[in-house]
Every structure is written in C-alpha cells, then in structure tokens.
Amino acid sequence: MRAHTPAEQRRFERRAASGMLVKPMRGMYADAKEWKELSSSEQARCIVATLADCHEDWVFCLFSAAAVYGLEIGRESILPIHRWSEKHSGKNRSGTIVSHRGKGVTPKLVDDIAVTPPLQTVVDCLCALSFPRALAIADSAMRVLGLDKTSLMDELQSRGTCPGWRIARDAITYADPLSANGGESVARAVMIEQGFMIPQLQVEMHDPLEPTKVFYVDYFWNLGERGSVIGELDGKDKYVLPEMTASRDVLDVLRAERMRESRVSVKGAKVLRFTYRDVLNTERFCEMLCLYGVPRGAARPIGE
Numbered sequence: 001m002r003a004h005t006p007a008e009q010r011r012f013e014r015r016a017a018s019g020m021l022v023k024p025m026r027g028m029y030a031d032a033k034e035w036k037e038l039s040s041s042e043q044a045r046c047i048v049a050t051l052a053d054c055h056e057d058w059v060f061c062l063f064s065a066a067a068v069y070g071l072e073i074g075r076e077s078i079l080p081i082h083r084w085s086e087k088h089s090g091k092n093r094s095g096t097i098v099s100h101r102g103k104g105v106t107p108k109l110v111d112d113i114a115v116t117p118p119l120q121t122v123v124d125c126l127c128a129l130s131f132p133r134a135l136a137i138a139d140s141a142m143r144v145l146g147l148d149k150t151s152l153m154d155e156l157q158s159r160g161t162c163p164g165w166r167i168a169r170d171a172i173t174y175a176d177p178l179s180a181n182g183g184e185s186v187a188r189a190v191m192i193e194q195g196f197m198i199p200q201l202q203v204e205m206h207d208p209l210e211p212t213k214v215f216y217v218d219y220f221w222n223l224g225e226r227g228s229v230i231g232e233l234d235g236k237d238k239y240v241l242p243e244m245t246a247s248r249d250v251l252d253v254l255r256a257e258r259m260r261e262s263r264v265s266v267k268g269a270k271v272l273r274f275t276y277r278d279v280l281n282t283e284r285f286c287e288m289l290c291l292y293g294v295p296r297g298a299a300r301p302i303g304e
Contacts, residue, residue, distance in 0.1 A: 001029045002050060025079070025096055040182075041067045044078045051081060051097075052113045059084040059107045061100055062124050065115035071122070072140040072182030074133050084116055118145050119155040126156070126171050127164030131302045132189035134167050136182040138175035149175060167303045178202045184218055184233050187279045193302050194286050197221055197295040199231060207263050215260055221294055228269045229292050232261075235276060 001021075003009035012029045015021040021029045024047050035043065044067035048060050062082035063073045080091065080098045089101035107114040115121065122141045126134045141147045152172045156165060174192055178201035179185045192198060199219035207213040219231030265271050272292040278285050290296060 002027055002054075003029070025081075026094060040075045040078055041070060041073050044073060044081075045070075047078070047081060049111070049113060059105065059114045059116065061116040061121065062128065065121040066125050066137060068110050068113050068115050069118060069121065070140070070144050071125075072136040072185065073125075074136070074182065077133075118147060119151060122147065122152060123155045123159070123168060126152075126168035127159075127162055129164075129167065129171075131167050131170060131193060132186040134171035135174060135189040135192075136179075136185035138171040139177060139179040139185045140182070142175055142177035143179065149173070170302050174198075176201055180218070181235075183235055183276050183279070186276070187231075187233055187274070187285075188219070190279055190282060190285060191289065191294075192300055194282070194289075195297040195299045196286075196289055197297075199294075205264050208266055209263065215264055217264060223293065223295070226293065229294055230264055230269050230271045231294075232271065232273045233276065233279075234273055 001012065003012050012021060016023055016029060020032055022032045022035050023029055024035070024043065028047065028050055030046065038046070044064060048064050048068055052058060052060070060068060060082065061084040063077040064082045066073050067078075080096050082098050082100060084105055084107075085099045085101050086104060087101065088099045091098050105116055105120070108117050109115075116124070118141070122137060122145075125137045129137065138152070141152070142149075149172050152175075153169070156168050156172065159165065174189075176188075179188065180202065184201075188199070188201075199221050201219065202216045203220035205215045205217060207215065217230045218233050221229040221231070223229065261271050261273075270292050272288060272294075274285065274288055278288060286296075
C-alpha cells in the first residue's frame with residue numbers, strides 16, 4: 001500500500017507504530033502478519049510491483065528481476081532494489097535503490113513489470129553471489145523458467161572473464177531443477193563445497209504398507225552394501241503454511257511426518273533431519289553428515 005493523502009499517511013504511520021503494519025520501504029506499507037508469511041522472493045516482488053506502478057519506464061534487473069520471475073533470492077537480496085538504466089548509475093539518497101548503467105536492453109514484461117531478459121537476469125545474479133546463493137538461483141532458474149545449462153553457460157561465456165564468473169560457472173555446473181526450494185539448494189551447496197557425496201534429489205519411495213502411496217525425500221544417498229541415508233530439511237513452512245499443511249493443524253502434520261519417517265526407514269535407511277540453522281553452522285552440519293555415514297572426500301575447489 002502507498003498513502004495518497006496526508007490523512008492516509010498519518011493513519012498508516014499510526015498503524016505501523018502499533019505493529020499492525022510494516023514499512024518495507026519508505027512510503028510503502030503492508031499488513032504485518034501477511035508480510036511475515038511471504039517468502040523473500042514474494043516480499044521483493046511486492047516492493048518491485050509497487051515501484052513499477054509509480055515508475056512505468058523503469059526496468060528492473062539483478063535480484064529484483066529474479067524475484068519477479070519467481071526465483072529463489074535470499075532475504076539479504078530483497079533490498080536494495082536494482083534497476084537498469086541507460087543514463088545513470090549509483091544509489092539513491094537512502095541507498096534503497098541502485099541504478100545500473102548499461103547498453104540498451106530489450107525488457108520482458110512479467111505481470112506488467114518490465115525486467116531484464118531471463119538469461120541476463122540469472123547470469124547477472126550468479127556472478128554477484130556466493131556459491132550457495134548462486135546455486136539456489138541456478139536451481140530455480142531451471143525449475144521455474146525451464147532454462148538449461150547449455151544456454152546459461154553460453155550466456156556466461158559471452159561475457160568473457162567477468163567478475164564472479166568462476167562461481168557462476170560452478171553454480172551452473174552443479175545446478176539441478178529437482179531442488180524444491182532455496183534452503184535445499186543452499187544445504188546441497190555446502191555438501192558440495194565440503195566434499196560430501198552429492199545426493200540424489202526428490203527420490204520417490206513407496207509406502208510398504210500402502211504401495212500406491214508415494215513419498216518424496218529431499219536427499220538420498222545410496223551407499224550400496226552399507227545401506228542408504230535419507231536427508232530431510234525441516235523448515236517452519238511445512239508446519240504453518242496452508243498450502244504445505246493441507247489445512248491440518250501442527251499436531252496432525254507432526255504425526256504424519258513421524259509416520260512417513262517410520263515407513264521410509266523400515267528397510268534400514270538412516271534418516272537425518274536438519275534445519276536451515278544447522279546448515280549455516282558449517283562445522284555442525286558436516287559433523288551431522290559424517291555421523292550418519294555420508295561419504296566425504298576432499299573439499300571441492302569451488303570458484304577457483
């Protein structure tokens with residue numbers, strides 16, 4: 001929401017002070033509860049859509065364009081907002097909007113928002129991120145936009161040895177559209193960097209008691225004679241968001257999770273559950289993977 005009159009501005013400010021509204025950017029307001037339930041990409045998209053209504057000639061780029069495409073940007077990439085410009089470069093006074101000067105670009109309209117073309121947007125992001133966040137963008141670019149590794153690599157190579165190209169190259173090399181969300185991509189990136197055996201993703205497993213029922217596990221390691229390991233990334237979304245819970249309460253969801261785990265492990269598979277917080281603590285995450293017997297070799301030379 002944006003205020004259109006001084007009276008409306010004062011009313012919104014009072015509600016923001018009370019905690020009913022949040023202010024994503026100066027002059028913008030959103031319902032606090034609804035805003036909190038949005039993903040990083042959805043929050044960024046809301047901000048960009050609001051700006052697009054005010055500036056019809058703006059073309060958005062980098063993470064702002066990625067959010068409009070529905071790609072997996074991290075919370076740290078919501079702001080500043082990035083726009084493409086043929087005339088100006090630099091930040092606005094508050095540092096919340098960055099203009100990138102470049103040659104002419106043919107923008108693409110996505111829900112009436114002008115953004116840089118998909119390949120340019122994705123590779124721009126890959127060259128500006130750490131490997132874990134770049135892998136999340138690359139995975140979602142393949143999953144959401146249907147881009148393939150060849151076209152992404154061709155776009156990258158057309159730029160020569162630009163800053164960040166090695167990270168971008170490795171993100172494209174390891175990208176997998178089966179990764180369901182950004183958290184799963186970041187966790188897999190840590191596994192890759194730390195030299196662990198790369199897991200299979202979203203492996204289909206049948207319920208032994210109800211063979212027509214199928215479960216999909218986040219990560220699966222087949223260790224041959226040593227059995228197998230199943231990895232599951234726990235996030236709060238699966239317990240609170242209606243689209244994830246099918247409108248069941250938390251206890252019902254937890255019961256279903258326990259039942260699911262007992263069925264997928266009935267033949268001896270070890271089930272490793274971890275959180276995104278575990279992933280961010282690299283030493284702890286590695287200890288967990290080793291404890292469950294996931295094979296580990298030398299660290300991979302990412303970005304070299």
